[in-house]
Amino acid sequence: MAVEIRLLGTVEAVLGGRRTDLGHARQRCVLVALAVEVNQPVAFDRLVTRVWGDRPPRRPRAALYGYLYRLRRVLADAEGVALVRHTGCYELVADPDAVDLRRFERLADAARRAGSDAERLALFDRAARLWRGEPFAGLDTPWLSATRAAVEQQRYLAEAERTDTALRLGLGAGELARLTARAADHPLDERVAAQLLLALHRTGRTGEALARYQLVRRLLADELGTDPGPALRAAHRQLLQPPADPPTPVHRSPVDAAGRS
Numbered sequence: 001m002a003v004e005i006r007l008l009g010t011v012e013a014v015l016g017g018r019r020t021d022l023g024h025a026r027q028r029c030v031l032v033a034l035a036v037e038v039n040q041p042v043a044f045d046r047l048v049t050r051v052w053g054d055r056p057p058r059r060p061r062a063a064l065y066g067y068l069y070r071l072r073r074v075l076a077d078a079e080g081v082a083l084v085r086h087t088g089c090y091e092l093v094a095d096p097d098a099v100d101l102r103r104f105e106r107l108a109d110a111a112r113r114a115g116s117d118a119e120r121l122a123l124f125d126r127a128a129r130l131w132r133g134e135p136f137a138g139l140d141t142p143w144l145s146a147t148r149a150a151v152e153q154q155r156y157l158a159e160a161e162r163t164d165t166a167l168r169l170g171l172g173a174g175e176l177a178r179l180t181a182r183a184a185d186h187p188l189d190e191r192v193a194a195q196l197l198l199a200l201h202r203t204g205r206t207g208e209a210l211a212r213y214q215l216v217r218r219l220l221a222d223e224l225g226t227d228p229g230p231a232l233r234a235a236h237r238q239l240l241q242p243p244a245d246p247p248t249p250v251h252r253s254p255v256d257a258a259g260r261s
Helices: 025-035 044-052 060-074 100-113 117-128 142-168 172-185 190-202 206-224 230-239 254-258
Strands: 003-006 012-015 018-020 082-086 089-093
Touching (some): 025 044, 025 089, 044 089, 044 142, 060 082, 117 142, 142 172
Antiparallel strands (some): 012 018
């Protein structure tokens, strides 16, 4: 039975198209601790730290055995998936694409290597659709928090590269709502600010773009004591020039727009 192990949101296992009960939060932590390094052995001590932080149970080995036993039962019908014990470590053996985080990373890497912007955009869009919310939502240990931050940074970089690609393709109008929301969430992020300025400028809203630049410039001065960096200043200079004729927007077919995960 085909399986999906979903980490980009609440932690889920989907077998044959149906979600299965992964049990106690700590048991889900064990699955995450192994799934983020699918097909790589994880030492027992590292597993304990990932799952319990600096507050392990009195008998961590017995507790871990219990969670692994129950996870094996949950995943017993999953095709090509196994929880393997090695000397002093454990490993989740599976197709990397069965883990949504690994699939996201593969698609984002493929987008960066794509031969055209149209292909690049389609791949970034497929990667973005894997996200359902905060990674490992509802679970929290120091290791999970650090890993969550690293994964969210990967998402941020992919979104930024996707937006650059969309702007090159002349899709500025379609990016305005997305960029406005991102700028509200990250008011001091100069890359997002520069992208929003260009999208506004290329859709004939140069006055609004100039006002936005002044707002960001004041925020940077007030909050960080800095001036706009080179990329944001370069975007501002473009606002002072007549908008170039945008490239002909790419019209994606329904199949391209829907894509496949």
